[in-house]
Amino acid sequence: MLKKTILLLCVGLTSIFAQQKDSLALSGNFYLDNQISFNSTFKGDDGAVSASVDKKNPLLAGVFSFIVPGAGEFYAESYWKSALFIAIEAAAITTNIIYNGHGDDQTGRFEDYANGHWSAARYALWTITNLDFLNPGLSRDDYAGLFLNAEKTQVDWSVLNKMERDIGTYYSHSLDQFGEQQYYEMIGKYRQFVPGWDDFGDENTPYVFGDPVSPNFTYYAGERAKANDFYNVARTALIVVVTNHIVSAIDAALTASAYNHKIEAKVGLDSRNIGFYTEHTPRLDLKFNF
Helix, strand or coil, X not given: CHHHHHHHHHHHHHHHHHHHCCCCCCCCCHXXXXXXXXXXXXXXXXXXXEECCCXXXXXXXXXXXXXXXXXXXXXXXXXXXXXXXXXHHHHHHHHHHHHHHHHHHHHHHHHHHHHHHECHHHHHHHHHHCHHHHCCCCCHHHHCCCECCCCCCCECXXXXXXXXXXXXXXXXXXXXXXXXXXXXXXXXXXXXXXXXXXXXXXXXXXXXXXXXXXXXHHHHHHHHHHHHHHHHHHHHHHHHHHHHHHHHHHHHHHHHHHHXXXXXXXXXXXXXXXXXXXXXXXXXXXXXXX
C-alpha cells in the first residue's frame, strides 16, 4: 500500500513539471519521464546579440579637435595624443604672443630712433638743391611750394611726391606720409633716402647711388630687421596654431574610427537545461582588434 502511494505521488509531481516545461514531451510514467528529462539536459545560446562598446563619433571628434586641438583625441580616449596636440597649441600660442610683443617693442625703438635722426625736410632740401644733378631736365620753380615755412622744416608732401616721381630713375619710390608703416620701412631700405639722416651732412654734401650709406642708416636698417625677425617668428607660430587645429581634427576623426574597430562586444544569454529546470546565464564576449 505504501509503495503504491509513493508511486502515485511521484507521477503527480512529474505531471506538474510537465505542465511547466512545454518543450519536454513527457509520458506520465515516472521512470520513463525521468530518463527523458536528464537526456534532454543541454547548453544553449539564447539570442546572442553583437554590439560595439561605447562607440565614438568620428565627426564629433573632428569638430572637438578643430575647436580645441586634442579635445577630439581625449574624447576618443587617445590621451597621449591629446596631450601632444594641447602642448603644441599652448607652445605655439605662447610663442606668438611673446614674439609679437618683442616685435612691437622693437618697432617702438626703431621708430623713435627714426623720429630723432631722420627728417623729411632734410631729405627734401637735399633733393631740391641737387635737382640739376638728379634730373637736369627739371626746374626748381616747378616745386616752389615744397616747404611750408621759411625755415624749411615743414614739407608739403604732395609736392615732395610729385618731385620724386618727376626725377624717376634713382628716385624709385615716393615717400609715404609721416608715421605710416611704409614711411618707416622706406627710410631704412632705399638709398634715395640716405640724405635725410642727420649724420649724412647737409644739402651740399655730394651723394650718388652706390656711395656708402650713413652709419645711422645702417644701424636703423638693422634695428628694423630685428623687429621683422620677431614678427616672422610670431607669424610662423600662428601658422603652427592653424595647422595644429586642422591636423588635430583629421587625426581625431581617424582615432575615433580606429577606436570603434578596436573593441567589439557580443552580448548573449547562455541557457542550460538540467532535468526539468532551465538555468539562464548572461554572457559578455569582448574582442580587441589590434
